[in-house]
Amino acid sequence: xxxxxxxxxxxxxxxxxxxxxxxxxxxxxxxxxxxxxxxxxxxxxxxxxxxxxxxxxxxxxxxxxxxxxxxxxxxxxxxxxxxxxxxxxxxxxxxxxxxxxxxxxxxxxxxxxxxxxxxxxxxxxxxxxxxxxxxxxxxxxxxxxxxxxxxxxxxxxxxxxxxxxxxxxxxxxxxxxxxxxxxxxxxxxxxxxxxxxxxxxxxxxxxxxxxxxxxxxxxxxxxxxxxxxxxxxxxxxxxxxxxxxxxxxxxxxxxxxxxxxxxxxxxxxxxxxxxxxxxxxxxxxxxxxxxxxxxxxxxxxxxxxxxxxxxxxxxxxxxxxxxxxxxxxxxxxxxxxxxxxxxxxxxxxxxxxxxxxxxxxxxxxxxxxxxxxxxxxxxxxxxxxxxxxxxxxxxxxxxxxxxxxxxxxxxxxxxxx
Amino acid sequence: xxxxxxxxxxxxxxxxxxxxxxxxxxxxxxxxxxxxxxxxxxxxxxxxxxxxxxxxxxxxxxxxxxxxxxxxxxxxxxxxxxxxxxxxxxxxxxxxxxxxxxxxxxxxxxxxxxxxxxxxxxxxxxxxxxxxxxxxxxxxxxxxxxxxxxxxxxxxxxxxxxxxxxxxxxxxxxxxxxxxxxxxxxxxxxxxxxxxxxxxxxxxxxxxxxxxxxxxxxxxxxxxxxxxxxxxxxxxxxxxxxxxxxxxxxxxxxxxxxxxxxxxxxxxxxxxxxxxxxxxxxxxxxxxxxxxxxxxxxxxxxxxxxxxxxxxxxxxxxxxxxxxxxxxxxxxxxxxxxxxxxxxxxxxxxxxxxxxxxxxxxxxxxxxxxxxxxxxxxxxxxxxxxxxxxxxxxxxxxxxxxxxxxxxxxxxxxxxxxxxxxxxxxxxxxxxxxxxxxxxxxxxxxxxxxxxxxxxxxxxxxxxxxxxxxxxxxxxxxxxxxxxxxxxxxxxxxx
Numbered sequence: 001x002x003x004x005x006x007x008x009x010x011x012x013x014x015x016x017x018x019x020x021x022x023x024x025x026x027x028x029x030x031x032x033x034x035x036x037x038x039x040x041x042x043x044x045x046x047x048x049x050x051x052x053x054x055x056x057x058x059x060x061x062x063x064x065x066x067x068x069x070x071x072x073x074x075x076x077x078x079x080x081x082x083x084x085x086x087x088x089x090x091x092x093x094x095x096x097x098x099x100x101x102x103x104x105x106x107x108x109x110x111x112x113x114x115x116x117x118x119x120x121x122x123x124x125x126x127x128x129x130x131x132x133x134x135x136x137x138x139x140x141x142x143x144x145x146x147x148x149x150x151x152x153x154x155x156x157x158x159x160x161x162x163x164x165x166x167x168x169x170x171x172x173x174x175x176x177x178x179x180x181x182x183x184x185x186x187x188x189x190x191x192x193x194x195x196x197x198x199x200x201x202x203x204x205x206x207x208x209x210x211x212x213x214x215x216x217x218x219x220x221x222x223x224x225x226x227x228x229x230x231x232x233x234x235x236x237x238x239x240x241x242x243x244x245x246x247x248x249x250x251x252x253x254x255x256x257x258x259x260x261x262x263x264x265x266x267x268x269x270x271x272x273x274x275x276x277x278x279x280x281x282x283x284x285x286x287x288x289x290x291x292x293x294x295x296x297x298x299x300x301x302x303x304x305x306x307x308x309x310x311x312x313x314x315x316x317x318x319x320x321x322x323x324x325x326x327x328x329x330x331x332x333x334x335x336x337x338x339x340x341x342x343x344x345x346x347x348x349x350x351x352x353x354x355x356x357x358x359x360x361x362x363x364x365x366x367x368x369x370x371x372x373x374x375x376x377x378x379x380x381x382x383x384x385x386x387x388x389x390x391x392x393x394x395x396x397x398x399x400x401x402x403x404x405x406x407x408x409x410x411x412x413x414x415x416x417x
Numbered sequence: 418x419x420x421x422x423x424x425x426x427x428x429x430x431x432x433x434x435x436x437x438x439x440x441x442x443x444x445x446x447x448x449x450x451x452x453x454x455x456x457x458x459x460x461x462x463x464x465x466x467x468x469x470x471x472x473x474x475x476x477x478x479x480x481x482x483x484x485x486x487x488x489x490x491x492x493x494x495x496x497x498x499x500x501x502x503x504x505x506x507x508x509x510x511x512x513x514x515x516x517x518x519x520x521x522x523x524x525x526x527x528x529x530x531x532x533x534x535x536x537x538x539x540x541x542x543x544x545x546x547x548x549x550x551x552x553x554x555x556x557x558x559x560x561x562x563x564x565x566x567x568x569x570x571x572x573x574x575x576x577x578x579x580x581x582x583x584x585x586x587x588x589x590x591x592x593x594x595x596x597x598x599x600x601x602x603x604x605x606x607x608x609x610x611x612x613x614x615x616x617x618x619x620x621x622x623x624x625x626x627x628x629x630x631x632x633x634x635x636x637x638x639x640x641x642x643x644x645x646x647x648x649x650x651x652x653x654x655x656x657x658x659x660x661x662x663x664x665x666x667x668x669x670x671x672x673x674x675x676x677x678x679x680x681x682x683x684x685x686x687x688x689x690x691x692x693x694x695x696x697x698x699x700x701x702x703x704x705x706x707x708x709x710x711x712x713x714x715x716x717x718x719x720x721x722x723x724x725x726x727x728x729x730x731x732x733x734x735x736x737x738x739x740x741x742x743x744x745x746x747x748x749x750x751x752x753x754x755x756x757x758x759x760x761x762x763x764x765x766x767x768x769x770x771x772x773x774x775x776x777x778x779x780x781x782x783x784x785x786x787x788x789x790x791x792x793x794x795x796x797x798x799x800x801x802x803x804x805x806x807x808x809x810x811x812x813x814x815x816x817x818x819x820x821x822x823x824x825x826x827x828x829x830x831x832x833x834x835x836x837x838x839x840x841x842x843x844x845x846x847x848x849x850x851x852x853x854x855x856x857x858x859x860x861x862x863x864x865x866x867x868x869x870x871x872x873x874x875x876x877x878x879x880x881x882x883x884x885x886x887x888x889x890x891x892x893x894x895x896x897x898x899x900x901x902x903x904x905x906x907x908x909x910x911x912x
Contacts, residue, residue: 008909017912024910026897051909067665068772068803090671126612133618134590145897149862155770156583157802157842159576159625160850160857161884162866163589166621170613187671210531216554216645218710253671256714263711314610316531340611365594365609385615390603394872395617401868404897413616 007050013057015140015148015179021053022177022407023146031410034173036076036112040119042104044172044412045383046375055114058179066091069156070137071185075114075178082113092188095131096123096283102293103308104372114178120170123287124221124249127213127337129186133169138182141168143175144403154182167398173409174417175402189251193261194221194279195270196237197246202226202319205246206339208268210316212248213338215267217260221249221283222338229291229334232302235282237274247274249283286336292345292372306332306345307373309358313366315340324361329354348377355381384413418465418506418848420882423513427493431470434491438473438515441483446521448472457498457516461563462506462849464765464819469496469510476521478596478604478634485632486602488515494878495600497628499540499571502563504766505847507574507627507883517632519570525549526635532610534593535640539570539633543577546638555640558585561843562751570633576625578843580676580750583801584709585641587843589624594637597623599630600874610637622869627845628880630873644709647675648719649743652726653700653733657681660702661776663729664800667706670725672718675709677801678750681780684757684795684808685749691756694749697733704800705746753797754808761793761810765822769833770842773803782832783807790825792818804842805833831856846884854886868894 010032012018025032031049035041036056058074061082066089073082079097086092097116101108117139122131138152151164168176197208205224212219223246230238230245238245248268250260261273274282285291294304313321318339325331330347346354358368367385370378387395392414399406399417406416427434438447448454449471459466470493475481488495494514501508510516522538528550529535535546535557543564546557560579561567567577573595578587585591594608607623608614623630654660660679667674680688680703689696696703704726708718719736726734737743749756757764771779780796787794793810807829811822830840830850834857840850854863863885870877871891881888 010910011912013912017910020910024908028909065772065774067669068774069668070772120613120618122613130586130590131613133613133621134586143865147861147865149865150858151862151865153770153839153857155772155803155838155842157578157587157770157799157804158839159578159587159843159845160839160841161846161854161863162869163576163621163625164866164869166589166618166624167869169621170616170618175617187668187673190671213533214530214642216642216711252710253714253717255717256711259711259713312611312613312615314529314532316529337612366611367613367615369615387616390605391607391616391619394599394603394605394619397872398617398619398622398869400895401872402865404895 007052009052009054011054011057015058018053018055018058018177018179019142019146019148022142022144025051025407026144026146026405029405031407034177034409036115037078037110039101039106039110040104040115043100043119043371046379047409047412049410053177055177055179056112061085069185070154070182072154072180072182073113074180075112077113079111079113079116080109086185087188090188091185093135093183094125094129094186095135096125096287097121098123098287100288100371103289105294105304113181117169117181118171118173118178124223124283124336127222128218128220133166135184136165136169136181137184139165139168139178140180141176141178144405144407148179152182156184172412174399174412175408177408191254191257192249192251192276192279193257194274194282195248195261195265195268196241196272196274197268198241198271199243200246201244202322202335205244206316206319206335208246209248209338212264212268215264217250217264218252219248220251221247223247223286224335226334229332232291233282233285235274235278237272237278238282241272247282249279289343291334292343303347306347307354307377308371309344309346309368310371311342311344311358311362311366311368313340313342313362314364317362317364317366318342320363321361325358328357328361359385387414420467420511423511427491427513428470430491434493435471437487438471438484441487442473442475442480446474446476448474457501457510457518460501460503460506460508462504462847465506465509465848467510467512469516470513472516472518474518474521478598481598481632481634482602482604484517485598485600489600489602489876489878494881496880497574497632499568499574500542500566502567502571503575503845503847504768505841505845505849507845507847509848511882519568522570522634529610530555533640534610534637536635536637537569539636540568543567543569543572550640554643556643557638558591558641559588569636569638573624573633573636574626574628575845580678580799583677584673584675589621591639592620592624592636593639595620595623595633596635597631597633600876600879608637627847627884629870629884630879644675646712646715647707647709647743648715648737649705649707649746650719650722650734650736651696651746652704652706652731653697654702654730655700655732657702657780658777659730660704661773663704663726663731665773666725666729667722670721672722674706674801676705676707678705679703679798679800680750680753681796683793684753684797687756687760687795688749688753691759692748692752694745696749700733705750750797757795757808757810762812762814765809765811765826767805767807767809767826767829768841768844769830769838770802770804771833771836771838775836775838779805779832779836783829786825786828790821792821792825802842803838827853848883851884852886864889864894871895
């Protein structure tokens with residue numbers, strides 16, 4: 001235990017100690033900020049808690065059997081430990097975990113498995129293989145009553161009882177202090193290449209991405225970078241494309257990738273093919289929103305004071321939403337998920353309510369999340385999409401079902417949640 | 418199997434209930450006649466039967482909302498039902514409960530190729546979705562064996578899988594949006610044509626909740642372009658252990674086949690006798706490995722799989738050369754259940770999942786159990802994901818055999834949990850495995866799950882008697898045993 005000016009940090013070394021820490025918090029009625037590596041601490045609304053529950057000592061891979069396609073590890077296990085271990089056996093987490101460290105002004109590679117799952121993230125391969133929610137098989141954790149419990153299982157196929165692990169993904173530590181996770185792992189692709197279409201406008205780009213997604217070629221990445229953002233890429237083939245870059249990724253066994261690249265290049269009229277290294281590099285940038293991080297990616301002058309928003313919309317709506325964002329705000333926008341994901345860097349200080357303007361840009365269904373902004377802004381804004389009343393009421397009841405006293409990360413998602 | 422004690426007070430008010438339901442759902446939508454109610458007395462788990470108090474078949478979300486609200490006001494339990502194909506008794510009626518059938522919700526509302534999704538009503542069959550988009554080269558990936566009959570709403574309740582789910586995922590991985598009604602009549606929309614619903618993943622918790630959290634009234638699913646080609650290979654082994662090793666080696670080589678099924682000798686013989694699929698009869702275990710995708714990929718991988726099989730001691734290998742032949746390979750596997758039904762008057766299908774490495778041990782222990790319980794057993798197995806389907810052969814007309822079959826089944830499932838697996842991989846807990854839940858979870862785990870139930874349905878009126886061995890009252894579950902002034906942990910713990 002260490003004591004900081006504002007309160008204490010509880011750092012349990014076993015799940016039982018984590019439960020003891022929560023029972024203390026319950027008795028003392030002291031809320032806790034739940035931390036892993038702290039790399040995503042700036043994501044979400046600021047937490048009002050004097051004490052911290054630091055789970056980083058609950059680290060270590062306890063079970064990894066490549067043939068069973070599962071990995072079990074302590075919630076505090078650094079991703080920097082897990083990812084190389086998987087790579088050695090030519091496996092991966094197929095949802096392509098993003099690293100928002102640099103985007104949020106922290107070093108890269110600091111995240112933990114628990115933090116990744118709690119934030120429910122997914123990278124560019126989301127369009128094919130899903131996100132963290134689709135790969136979390138089992139959990140152990142402490143609820144707000146100080147009870148250590150389990151949910152889900154340690155096999156890839158399981159429908160026994162409620163799918164509690166799903167509820168943990170994207171709950172930002174507001175339901176349970178996770179102590180251990182079991183995730184599904186899958187073979188890593190042998191080969192990866194990317195088709196590049198140069199100079200397309202957004203509407204033409206998303207039309208091409210839609211065609212690619214409707215093809216039988218199993219596209220695993222579909223993004224569009226407008227000229228100003230493509231120029232910021234560290235990948236010469238992208239920065240030098242001469243304007244906007246529309247990217248279509250194909251992965252798998254080498255003979256298959258070769259055949260699909262040839263067929264889809266012809267169908268889409270692609271201008272270039274990025275080979276393995278360039279392909280890997282540009283998708284890392286797309287995944288980690290490197291174009292909006294300070295430094296790192298290329299030499300473009302990114303203004304890190306810009307607020308960064310993430311919008312999830314029906315893919316075909318992408319170009320319209322991007323256009324509306326730029327009309328309403330001073331915003332730079334790029335698209336992933338074949339148009340279904342928009343990353344927007346918005347210059348602060350515009351007139352009126354920025355969040356309302358961002359959300360007004362979505363004509364149909366969708367949701368917007370403020371991923372990067374100074375603490376004072378996040379404290380005052382709806383960081384997550386406001387929920388309609390009956391959904392908010394249900395959300396509060398679910399929260400109370402896990403954490404009746406509101407001990408965990410109070411206010412991180414919504415007021416009172 | 419003990420179901421909740423029927424509430425005599427509710428049964429006494431049946432007349433009033435029927436009148437109120439008729440005011441909401443006119444005409445033939447409220448079924449009271451005993452003969453007609455009989456059609457709903459069981460689902461796919463036919464060993465359990467119960468006449469429902471009344472059957473109601475609404476056709477709009479508003480009617481569902483009003484029916485649920487009325488039932489809540491009157492304290493009446495509700496059992497939702499899709500096509501009634503559950504193999505775990507998920508739609509087993511209650512003597513004092515309303516059976517809420519969603520069969521009239523049978524329309525495909527929209528197919529949206531630009532967003533690769535379809536919006537459908539919950540009573541549409543699983544296959545109905547694929548059929549609707551087939552002409553354009555698309556399909557809906559999860560394919561439970563009952564796909565001709567089972568409804569997409571039921572698939573959501575059970576989080577259904579199928580033979581292709583190792584590669585393409587279960588229902589939960591292919592769902593984008595839902596409209597659902599809570600027991601108090603509240604209509605909610607979760608997700609849509611975009612991904613990730615925003616806020617807690619309530620769609621994720623509703624999927625696979627076996628009708629205990631809400632009634633789904635509209636569904637948005639992801640549709641995929643059909644793979645360009647598919648080829649299958651039949652591989653025979655002198656032992657199940659070698660077949661299991663081959664499966665592990667295929668996965669270790671980085672290959673995730675579209676389907677990977679295993680059958681043991683009794684299942685092979687039953688299937689071959691029934692459909693003449695051309696299976697070898699002199700092998701102990703048979704694998705069907707299907708590879709799908711671009712032709713270049715399938716050709717490449719089928720060679721690699723055949724090579725791995727040789728390495729692992731395969732004594733038989735045959736690659737499909739035509740689509741007819743591929744379908745014939747599958748015909749035997751898909752007919753395995755009815756085929757077993759031909760060699761035995763009755764059979765009881767189990768559904769545990771195990772870590773694949775435990776397969777030799779589990780097969781050996783099941784062999785021993787056949788002697789213990791005096792019943793035979795045939796095995797089909799989703800080999801890729803470790804999901805076992807032992808079929809226990811019995812004769813319901815012989816006194817004591819059903820009881821022994823159930824005991825045998827329970828022993829198999831306990832064994833699955835013992836080796837690190839789970840009670841059910843795709844059929845659900847329902848009433849069937851309800852009383853085994855404490856073998857997989859402890860009291861604290863189950864109470865936490867029930868508090869989720871309380872958030873959705875605090876009176877416990879929706880599908881009670883399923884999933885949980887004991888349904889605690891929410892007030893009891895909500896109590897927090899912390900007393901002001903007598904803190905049990907007055908000091909910050911030091912580790």
